[in-house]
Amino acid sequence: MHKSIPPGLTTAQSLLLWYQVIAACPDAAHRRADWWRNTMNIVWVLMTHAGSDMVTKPWSGATWEKLAREAGVSRSTLADRLRWLRVHGFLSTLLSGSTPALRAGRRGLRDGLGNLAAQYALTIPEAVLEAMDPEERESLVPPVPEVVPERWEDVPWPVETLPVDVTRTPRVSPYVGERSISPVHAREGDQDRAPRKNHAPAPASSAPATPEPAWPATVTPVTKSQRLQACQRLRRDDPVLRKMPEKHLRSLLRPLFQAGATVSDVKHAFNVQPDGRPWPYTDDPRWLPGWVRWRVAAWADDDGTLRAPLPSQVRAEANRVRLLEQARRAERTAREQENRGAPDPVALAQLKVYLHGLARDTRRSRTALV
Template sequence: MSDPFLNVARERLDSSEPIPAHLVCARSRAEWHRAVESHPDTASRRADWRRGLMAVVWQLATRTGRNMVTAPKKGATWAVMAAEAGVSRSTLADRLAWLLERGLLVRVTPGTTPRFRPGTLRGALDDGRGNEAATYVLTVPADLAQALDEDDQGDGEEFRARASAPTVDDWRDAPWPAETLPVELTRTPKPHVVDVGEETFPDVRARETPAPAAPVAAWPAAATPGTKAEMLAACERLRAEDPILRKMSARHLRSLLRRLFQLGATVDDVRHVLHHQPGGGAWPLAAAPRFVPGWVRWRVHAWLTPDSSPDGEGIRLSSPLPSQVREAYRRRIRCEQTARTTALAEARTCRGDAAAGAALARQHLMAALSRAPQRAA
């Protein structure tokens, strides 16, 4: 059974004027990807806007056939592409409109639904076609394609070869480490050095935490960090185990959790604070927070209260942390065990002495009566 989308796209491409004269069909997905990246209008855009654009471009490029036409059967629908690219529907529409205006995309068939399709009485009649996704053809302006051909001095073929799917027996599929790889093909990045004259300085970012060369031991979940380095290690573990906190840097997270750590919180306590109220109940379920630092600050602030005592430091916990509750329980159990051991030792000492045994029994009875609640008169 033939695909109606592909038939319409083939009719458009096989017609006398499939695309405007100043545009050419992209020869490959890699060439189209390079054309979008090198377009002059992308240089003046913000970095987050470019990231959204390239995410949409990747979805379009990976959902096309050999004729450079998007295929709905491969998931080239707005809902699928927006979800896979991690952008909203309005952002996807904006990036598609930008590509259409710059000649980097040509709409072959528009998307339609039964409600707005002619002859269905606004969806009252079912024509059996269902929702039809729009199809696009990947195009490049002729002048930009010529500029890319002139700049392509050999590395373009390598780029296209690496962008295409590797063969089954490709040596790049071997798991790392592959000791048989030549040194020049290991793709090990070299440190970028900026030449400023007599001295050269490495191009590094001081605010970013460098990635360790070897795995480091994670901070224990039941230990309270004391120093700044220990707090940073605890925040690294929280980021590694929580995808929401992973959107923040470890240093920023440490600044928000510093007061909680100073009051004796552990990694497990922080998890409990972020997902439970001080009374013990869980926070109401909701979508992922839009602004993670504000979400963390609000959840932590709910567990803190001003301290009005003379020797207080100005703030204290409104409710004990789970680790403090467990520690108080273990301390009470140890005191009870110590008291029972002492009473058993005293009873063994007074064994055989009726007077001493009676005095000891009287002493324990009076202690029990003093702990019992007073009866109402």
């Protein structure tokens, strides 16, 4: 008997969206690598047995034995991962599997159907979809292809022949602009080898196009177009980020950009933790969007609140303190020079008389000793 999808769940709009939501599940963060690897193998096998309606097909023979064999896991591991998917709302059982001996209404008699596979619906919790960024969700859902009528439908009826594809090689025109070319079957003669006197040289090509300037690494992008240029700079500098579309990357980096991050700050966040320790590197990310989201969440909340100051902010604060200290030092020097007036002439004359008398007394004492 077919069951309906429980409330609060909805059928996944695409296999890529379903895979990405599972990869970003917070419960998988503390799991071991082998647990996660077996889980994603089972997820992949379920995707290969699902149709366009995101429901596995019983006629494909996707029994537990076949699913476990294709995923390379045991039946107990398969049962545990299917339970995990159902608990988190990523899978809904529409039809339970059965055997001839235990099938309802058959009283243990064989009906010729053999073992019937269960039928699963690939689902996503509605709360998870509402929490996702709209641009990110749209990038994971392929557009609906436009229905294009067949060529024969455009031909009026009745007809004697239908249009066929042309398979012959088209004739190449012997003239290209102002320059003529010889037919491909013509043999080159001696006169063809000689330089043509009246042949005008090919027009000089225009100046080579200069590459579009990249977004500066030390400037904070503010608008959506500026953030898109910053993501283009990141994809150009980092080969790992080239695997992700620039609009998807802009959506994931929005918390950092809202906090005032530059391209250099984003690179720092991808390589260094907020406490200053480097991120451990073992292998390429299994799922790049989840990896980027995890690194960004370690530095900033969804609303752009930073957990630690960014390197550009640290440098800006140090520069502000340095300029403030220089201004205070210049003000103190100017005040001292202002208070330091011209010497009093009377006091200067008295000082000269005193020093002159002191020198005279010193000479007398030396003469008396001799």
